[in-house]
Amino acid sequence: MHAFPREETGLMVARRRAICIGIDEYEGEARLNLCVADATEVADYLEQPEYGFDVDLLVNQEANLPNIRRALLSVMDEDLEFFVLYFSGHGLVTDLDAFLVTIDYQPLAEGVSLADLARYTEKISQKTQHCVTILDCCHSGAGQFGGSRGLITPAEIDRGLPARTESRSLLAACRPEQVAIEDSRYGHGLFTYMLLQGLSGDAADPYGNITIGGLSDFVDRNLEAAGAEQIAVLKGDSAGRVVIGSGFTPIAAHNLPEYEKRRIIAQGKQFLEDYTSQLTNHPDDWRNYGHRTASQLLPRTLHWFEKQRKEHKDLRIDTDFSQLYAAITNRVKQLAEIDLGTNVGEGVVTRRIGGGGFGTVYEIACTSGQKLAYKVYHPTEYGDSEKKSLFSRGYKAMQQLDHPRVIKVKGYTEAPIGFFMEYVDGPNFRDLPNIIEDPVEVLQFLLLTAETIAHAHSRPVIHRDIKPENILAVYRTDDNTWIPYLTDFDLAWFDQATQVTKQAWGNISYSAPEQMANPRSAAAHSAQVDIYAFAQLAFYAVTGSDPVPVGRADNGRLLQEKLNSWPVGAAAQKFMEWYDRCSQSAPYDRYQNFRSAMDELADVEALIRRATSTTVTPRGALNEIAFALSGFGAAGEVDVSGGAFYSTSGRTSITLTASNIQSSMNVERFDLEARLSLDRITIEGNASNERKRAKINNRIDEVTRSMEGVKRKPGNQGSFETFISISGVECGYAGIQRARLSLSHVIEAIERT
The missing domain is CATH 3.40.50.1460 (Rossmann fold)
Structure with missing residues (x-):
């Protein structure tokens, strides 16, 4: 960092x-x-x-x-x-x-x-x-x-x-x-929890600075208020005040004089009257332009009230000011009750798509003819500041991701609290019209889903609510395939997040034990939470049933019954072992990162394909590798002389070529070269492109250092280019997996920001 x-x-x-x-x-x-x-x-x-x-x-x-x-x-x-x-x-x-x-x-x-x-x-x-x-x-x-x-x-x-x-x-x-x-309960040592509150701005002085002395005093006061015996x-x-941070909202050191308090309250009343006077009560006018006008006007007034509450803590207990603030927040909540046909700025609400624990989702018809989805926070939950923070954090988490199969957000609204996002015309995984039964298709669907989660982890964003309802599926008619999209990051935790949940929201069948037992712990915000939930999603994909919460024995029996119909016993056994490890009660007994869990699942899929396919040629091997790196985008498009396609994220251009093809003991081998390039380097910061390229190359060297027969050669075209050579790739299961794993880890290193 x-x-x-x-x-x-x-x-x-x-x-x-x-x-x-x-x-x-x-x-x-x-x-x-x-x-x-x-x-x-x-x-x-x-x-x-x-x-x-x-x-x-x-x-x-x-x-x-x-x-x-x-x-x-x-x-x-x-x-x-x-x-x-x-x-x-x-x-x-x-x-x-x-x-x-x-x-x-x-x-x-x-x-x-x-x-x-x-x-x-x-x-x-x-x-x-x-x-x-x-x-x-x-x-x-x-x-x-x-x-x-x-x-x-x-x-x-x-x-x-x-x-x-x-x-x-x-x-x-x-x-x-x-x-x-x-x-x-705090998710931290008590001292550090109070320290973090102070660093967030609560220890600021009247000048908006945080000093070491002020931070210490703040921690002391809050430890005493919490009844801590420390x-x-x-x-x-x-020498004087040591300022560690600046630019925060100043917090008054003393209570407001009575005349100043009355002035602020009078100003608040005027703001409220000005806002109310511009609204219409006629239902048609409200739907056509009233709701949109209110949504544009209300945030400015709301910001003023929140600024006063932040700067003058004694206003929070003043009856008159509190009544005005309640009136403003009630108007924000009223805007969340949206009728069909209402113009919400980006377009007109045409139907209610569905809802969940955090909000209601509406379909929006835009004037351009396109559609958007609009997720609006539940008005009944407006008083729950932590849940509101989680809703906002979910939007920020989705902002950080640019994978083509992670739903993209388009803009945040404060009145009502909500955000617009990409519209995907398809059911969620639970509502698929027919369950996917072919083992290879099930595993391919899961691997495509896993790739989106791995992308999130590389940012790093932990989803923390993986379940069938949060996987949308679009049917592609040209190859009769369901393509998954990942959505709903309300419970997400990422490395810029500054709060930890007090409660364990989510579906109990898919939540890891540590999420339910100790939701504020570091373990409840680690990659192992998503590993556990993804395994339960895989259980649902294979069995068509939700797993029994904390019922590993019952789940194992049902899963074994379904796996008995798989055509390859070794693959079924390996899947069973994979599920068991992902579902361990203790986080440290699971896979230590999501990529490792995904790699093991890919081995299961490759076992079935290997057992049910004919002899693999060099071209066939290249296409198997290309499929693993790009999903369905490159299938059948690569031959030994080369073939260009993009990684599943759409960010890395990949060209594979085979050379030095040799036969030995009925096994063909070849040397593989992969050209990997980026049109645009997305690493943030003020460093030059040369330094950014050096940083990416250092990442590649870190992941390839332990890979036998894998070498990197720098390129000089475009924003970033590199060549990865892998010697002696076998035209079979072991060789394909070796190449797939090597290149997928290199691509992850390239695309990580």
Whole structure:
């Protein structure tokens, strides 16, 4: 996670660096649950424009001792305005020192000692104006970490990491005699949860700045209000106010004078009267232009009221102001009750398509003759601020995705709360007129669905609500094939998200156990949630029935009955094993990333195709590889002299060629070369195209380093071009899978933003 240096009036300002470390995956009983979520969300905030930090995020396996030391050493070489070190994980004490425990812990090499950390930060502070260390490393109930060693205490923090210089501060989770609390209800350590609230802007001063002292005071006040038996510790010397973030909504330090409060309330009444006077009550006029006019006028008034509530907290408990605010929000809710024939700006509502837990979806006829879908948030749920936030987050998640089979959003509305999106003329998977029965067709449908989910994960966006209703299907008549489209990201979580759900909305048959039991945990927002749900979708695709929630034995029996009819027993057995692993109760017992789960399912499909097909020629092998990379787009279009097509996302142009064809022991082999190119590089930031190309090539080298016989050769055409060669590809199942896996991982590295 890297941000680019901020620019002001064309000049480069002093840079800001941060290292955020979070570790959950300690061995055995020492495993933690919330530290990665802690570090990830702190990093997200620090990268926002109001802070402008260039962040190194080290979590789990990345958070080993060499990597942490390497990151600290790199900071020592820079002239910086600000440096922040954040750590969430285990701490322990030995007879010699106290340690922040790294993922590669072993006796006599426990991690980063606080004595060493003091030396690092002292060296960094010599070239850095402000240096802040934030530690949330004492967790109640975490138990012991090896032998008789105990958890690190604030006393060891106090002794081992002094803050002597004027630009150096330490913010620790609690006083020496206390322990820091980890509470699954918050999805974070309690200290970090309060810290995140402050970083979001709630700790801003009357000038819209967030200072280290103000952040500490905010955390302290909120810990006290929550009844927590811990008090955050801030120590160090600073010359004046140390501003870590700016540009937030100023929050008044004192209550409004009575005359100013009356002035604001009078202004609010006038805004409400002005809005009401421009509306019509005649039903036909309301449908034709009234609803559209109200939708355009109301957001400005609503923004004014919300700005006043944000800046002046005492207005939130003022009766008169609260009544005015309720009147405005009621008018927003009224706009969500839409009659057929109503003009909503983009077009006219022609029918109600359906609804779900978050909103109602309408079909919109545009003046251009095209159709849109309009999803409107339920007016009865307007008072649920968290659910409204999830609805908005779903829109933002879909904005980040540009896959041709992920439904595209077209625009967000605030009155009513809703958004327009691409209209897909087809049923959802549950409402298909006839179930797909051929095993190969079932698996192809699932793999096409999986490809859209893998694309989302590469952004990274976790869907968290995969179920038949959220897969739309379009029937393609030229090859009699159902094509899946992924939609409805209301429960999505992505790395820019700053809130975690309190409740486990979703279909219980498809929700992972950790979503239901502990929806605020880091595990409930990981890739394993989608892996679990996708496996249940596959269960439905094969059996035509919903899986029994947390009923693996019953599900296994029904699935086995259906799989008995498959033509290839090895494929049926492999599918059963795949489903069982994806459905494990513990997230860490499932596949560790979605791409791995997808690759295993592709092996099942290839087993059936291999057993039911004739001998594969080099051309046939190329077409099998092309199908795996592009879905149905390239089928039959590739021969040994070449063939061009696009990846399933439509972003990467692919050309496959075969050379050096040889026969040995009745098996043909050939050398495969794939030309991969992009018309446009979508990596965000201000770097030059040369740096962006270098970044993509580094990704490719990372994924190909362990692949035998796979080499990269740079190209020089267009925005980006590279050539991947794979030597000795067999014209059979093993060779096709080897090439498919190699190239699919390279393409994912190219398309990842």
